[in-house]
Amino acid sequence: MNKLIALVALVGLTVWAGCSAQTASVSAATDDAAEAAAGNVAAAPTDPVETETDAVVDAAAVAAVEAAPETPKTRETPTTAAPSLLIPGGVAKEKPVADASQPDAEVVVLETARGRIVIELYPADAPKHVANFKKLVGDRFYQGVGRTFHRYEPDFVIQGGDPEGRTNRAGSGGPGYNIPAEIKRKHLKGTVAAARQGDNVNPDRESSGSQFYICLKDVPFLDGAYTAFGQVVQGMDTVMKLRKGDEITKCVLMPHSSVVQE
Numbered sequence: 001m002n003k004l005i006a007l008v009a010l011v012g013l014t015v016w017a018g019c020s021a022q023t024a025s026v027s028a029a030t031d032d033a034a035e036a037a038a039g040n041v042a043a044a045p046t047d048p049v050e051t052e053t054d055a056v057v058d059a060a061a062v063a064a065v066e067a068a069p070e071t072p073k074t075r076e077t078p079t080t081a082a083p084s085l086l087i088p089g090g091v092a093k094e095k096p097v098a099d100a101s102q103p104d105a106e107v108v109v110l111e112t113a114r115g116r117i118v119i120e121l122y123p124a125d126a127p128k129h130v131a132n133f134k135k136l137v138g139d140r141f142y143q144g145v146g147r148t149f150h151r152y153e154p155d156f157v158i159q160g161g162d163p164e165g166r167t168n169r170a171g172s173g174g175p176g177y178n179i180p181a182e183i184k185r186k187h188l189k190g191t192v193a194a195a196r197q198g199d200n201v202n203p204d205r206e207s208s209g210s211q212f213y214i215c216l217k218d219v220p221f222l223d224g225a226y227t228a229f230g231q232v233v234q235g236m237d238t239v240m241k242l243r244k245g246d247e248i249t250k251c252v253l254m255p256h257s258s259v260v261q262e
Contacts, residue, residue, distance in 0.1 A: 090261040091118065093233040099185045101125050107259050108137050108230070111250035115238030118259060119192050119230045126182035126229035129194055129207065133229065134253060136161075136175070136210055142251040151213075152244040159195060159213040160248065171211075178206040185228035187219040190239065192230030214239050233260055 097120070104121040123130040136142060141163070148165035149158050164173030179194065181204060187193065192214055194207030207227050214232060215222075216239070232239055 090257070090259050091234045092261045093120075094190075094236050097231045097233070098188055099125065101185075103256060103260075104130060104134075105256050106134065106253045107233070107256050108133065109250075109252050109254055109259070110142075110235075110248050112238065112242065112246055112248055114241040114246060116235050117232055117238050118234035120233045120256070120260065121230045122185065125184045126227055128179050129182055129227055129229035132179055132209065133212070137251050137253055140251070141175070141210060143248050145247070147248045147251075149242050149244060149246050149248075152242065153216075155216055156219065157213040157215055158239065158242045159211065161195075161211040163210070166245075174211060175209040177209045179209060179227075181205040181207065182227045182229070183224060187215050187222040187226070187228055188231070189215055189217050190232035190236050191215045191219075191228045192232065193222070193226045193228040196226065216240065 099122070101122045101124045104123050106121070108119040108121065110117040110119065121130045121133065141147075142161060146163065146166040147160070148162075148170075149160040150162050150165040150170035151157070151159035153159075159171075162170055162173040164170050178196075183205065185191070185193075192212055195211035195213055196202055196205060196207045199205065205225065205227075
């Protein structure tokens with residue numbers, strides 16, 4: 001009887017020892033796994049761009065973009081002005097003129113070594129100036145040797161129309177008369193206006209008989225002080241290239257309808 005009790009006790013001790021060993025192994029494995037996990041978190045990359053998850057997202061985004069239907073392209077409107085050449089059927093205006101007066105039936109075409117310039121005239125605003133300008137053009141006053149642009153002010157104006165343009169008296173010449181002021185139009189880029197003497201000797205602001213200038217930009221501070229009578233409607237690129245000493249090789253009147261398309 002005593003032997004049987006001793007045998008049962010021995011078996012129970014063995015079982016308990018095995019369970020304890022198994023529990024210790026599980027605990028150790030759990031601790032090892034926790035340590036490994038902690039090590040992996042510490043070593044994980046901190047830059048999200050480099051993670052596999054983000055790589056998958058990026059790939060998905062690229063796939064979505066590639067699979068999306070292509071948006072139809074709209075036709076772009078050309079913005080480059082037509083070349084400053086007189087062509088059959090006329091040439092289009094380079095830009096609309098702010099002062100919407102009815103233009104004259106004729107335009108003035110200036111030929112220079114830099115290119116061609118087309119000027120629209122506005123008799124409703126400055127009838128005396130337009131009539132005088134057309135008369136001088138018809139008389140070939142503005143063309144030939146010595147008929148130069150005698151003044152160039154960068155980012156301001158280019159000025160010509162002085163028969164003394166090639167002499168040391170440039171800026172003082174003219175046909176021998178002045179024109180009463182007809183101050184109305186604004187000074188925009190490409191505006192053609194009449195030069196004159198200063199207010200101290202010319203309080204009525206009469207214009208010189210032949211000298212004119214072309215604005216190289218909008219010049220609002222000249223508004224209300226000088227008579228503007230025309231606008232460059234073709235060849236502003238030529239105007240921007242003009243410099244002191246450049247000659248007007250030819251200057252003619254042409255029908256507006258044959259040159260300018262609205």
